[in-house]
Amino acid sequence: MSGPKEELGEQRDSTKKKKKKKKKTESGKKRREKQQEEEGVKGGGGGEEEEEEEGEKQQVEEEEVHSSDCIVLRGIFKLGKKSHDVLLTRTRLTWTPITPEMPTGEACVLQPGVMPLQDVFAVKVKRRRAAGQESGGPVLGVTLFCSRQRGRRLEEDTLHLHNASAEHTYTWYNTLKELVSGFSSRPKCLKVFINPSSHKKEAVHIYREHVAPLFKMADVSTDITVTEKKGHALSVMKECKLDEFDGVVCVGGDGSVAEVCHALVLRAQLDADSPEKPVKPVLPLGIIPAGSTNVVSCSVHGVRDPVTAALHIILGHQQQVDMCSFSSLGQLVCFGFSAMFGFGGQSLARAEKKRWMPSSQRREYALVKTLARLKPEYCHLSFIPVTKTTRDLFGHHSEDEDLDQDPGSVDAEGEGTWTTIKGLYLNISVMSIPCLSPHAPRGLAPNTSLANGSASLIAVGNTSRSEFIKHLKRYSSSSGQFSFSFVETHTVTAVRIRPRSQRSWSEEESEGEEGDSKTTPIIQTEGATFPWNIDGELVEIANEVLIRVHPRLITLYGEDMDEAESTVSCSCI
Incomplete structure (x- = not known):
């Protein structure tokens, strides 16, 4: 028992000697550092102390890992028809088949099965019960209900640990129950x-x-x-x-x-x-x-x-997510994640007028009808870019636009410089999340994420119907939806959209589609004239709309995804 103490004492003595020696040779070290600087090599006076700190930090981390991997329980269970040696730590469950030795005396080494406890959501005692029996019955073992990853899906799975000993089974059941219920983020x-x-x-x-x-x-x-x-x-x-x-x-x-x-x-x-x-x-x-x-x-x-x-x-599983606030004339309209003005709003407005149709038919009808009557809206589009003069991701802009940029203008609240563009637009989208869907597996806004503190502004300028359809169809592919001369993308923190149309959309619809004007939008504001698609809901607003991004405003259960499962896109285009 005295050996380790003596070794520690020798280490302390040697450390003291090193410190004394270090003080005595300080002047010599300065000369060497000066010489190293002249040779282009930087002197490292605190190397030993840094190494000691790193060593202590690594030792603490190893102790934490070791404590979490300490064996809590060990026992024999049957998995299927074979007996297994089962080990339980605070973080995982492992099981290894018990195999007899080979004739040569060598044991067959098998890879153990592993289940992280963070994937287990329920533990139950397994019993044998007769038909119609609701309680009681002999104990058969413990069943763990867990989650298994299958691509992007999570599926329910079970692990049965068979042991006829009731005492042994309940010891494992109570311990597993305690460990699984220890995850604080899980709701009750x-x-x-x-x-x-x-x-x-x-x-x-x-x-x-x-x-x-x-x-x-x-x-x-x-x-x-x-x-x-x-x-x-x-x-x-x-x-x-x-x-x-x-x-x-x-x-x-x-x-x-x-x-x-x-x-x-x-x-x-x-x-x-x-x-x-x-x-x-x-x-x-x-x-x-x-x-x-x-x-x-x-x-x-x-x-x-x-x-x-x-x-x-x-x-x-929790994920912080950005949200947007939508307001007009200083009044809050709603909070949400995405908004579309122009084609996106008009197609939704037409779909809402055909609520009696099945959803897929209603959506296709609205798309075809809106494409047939495709026309741009003249808008004043203002935004605060995240980076300096982020105007067009691909270096293009629409011929129908004129740029009105005042580098010295700063928002009254000190948010940053506003950039204003005037022009004709077929569609304007503002999205604080990627907006993944089966029809757009990379998302309607693939250049943003759930919690980057900004939104993706996608402005589609005036162009021909055929070119606009090409742009829409690109969303079903992996890339290229923005590689058009009439499409601009910006990373922004705030957006103002001010329509300048001489006639309201509602007036044009009442002339063009008899009887449809009787249908009112789901959300309607006083003097509503321009349809907006805000998170799939129809909102009609007459005036300028201000959209602000609020970083990590809400917490959602889930995980950040780069791509969604894809399906066959709409056949109408």
Whole structure:
């Protein structure tokens, strides 16, 4: 026992001698450093101390890893028909088949199976029960319910550890239960909003068949509200006791998601007594896709799959996401993730007038009709670029535009320099997330991400119908959607769009389509004349619209995705 102490004492003595020697030879070291500088080599006076600090840091990290990898339990279980040596640490479960020695006396080395505990969401005791028996029965072992990655999808999987000893089984069950419940980001109680009118009115069925069983398996309690009309979720959120929940879940399409996100931010402002400045909500939001496009869900999950979305929620995978505020004449319209003016707004307005059609037919009808009557809008487009004079990603601009740029103009709030462009535009998009979808696997805005603190401004100038269709069809491919002379892209933090049309879109529609003018938009403001597509919802606004990006304003359950699963795009173009 005295050996290690003596060694430590010798190390301390040697360290003291080195320090004394270092003081005595300080003048000599300065001369050497000067000589090294003359030779172009920089002297390193603190090398030994830095090495000692790095060594101590590495030792602490190794101790932390070692403590997390310490064996908590070890036992024998059957997996299938073979016995395995099972090891449990605080971070993972490993199992190795028990094999007899070879005739030569050498043991056969097999690769162990590994399961990270962060992928396990439920642990149950397995029993043998007769038909109709609801409780009791002899113990068979422990079953672990976990998540398995299959491409971009998450799938439910199980691992059965068989052992007939009840004492042995419950020791493992209680320990596994304690370790799995130790993940703080996993929700225990959720507030759920279901929009029964989304897409094909399948939201309730999707939740009951695919999501509710997983929540029950993971011991997640829920309080469910089936919305009855637009604004219902907002009214419930204002009165809801949010401190009773760990998160909020929305089952629906992009419009439902936008409404719940808007409600969460407004409730956070109300709680913080901050009516002017957006406040980050305390609770994260989970999105179960049940709409027609689901671009927000695809952007955080990569797929339109309710099981994947539910498992992200159960496992507590969280992602900070940027949001935008949309206001006109100083009044807040809503919070959201994306907006389209021009072609995107007009096609949505026409689709909303044909709500009696199936969603896919309604969408194709609106696209064809809008392309047939394609015309640009004259706009004043102003924006604050993230980088200096980021005007056109490919160095082009439309011939119908004239550039009006005042480098010295700074926003009244000190945000930065505004750049103003006047011209004819077929479509203007502002998106703070990539907006992935099966029809656009790289996203409508592939140059942005979920939490980069900026938005992608895509301005499509005036061009022929055939060239515009080529631009639209490029979204279904991997790249090239912006490699046109009439398309500009900018990375921005704020955008102002001021339409300058002599006649309102509503007036032209009433003349061109008899009877359609009787249909009103989902969201309508006083004096509404220009249709906007904000997160899949129709908003008609008469005046200038100001869009601001608010970095990481909301937390969503999911992970940042670069690309979504693709499907066959619309056949109409």
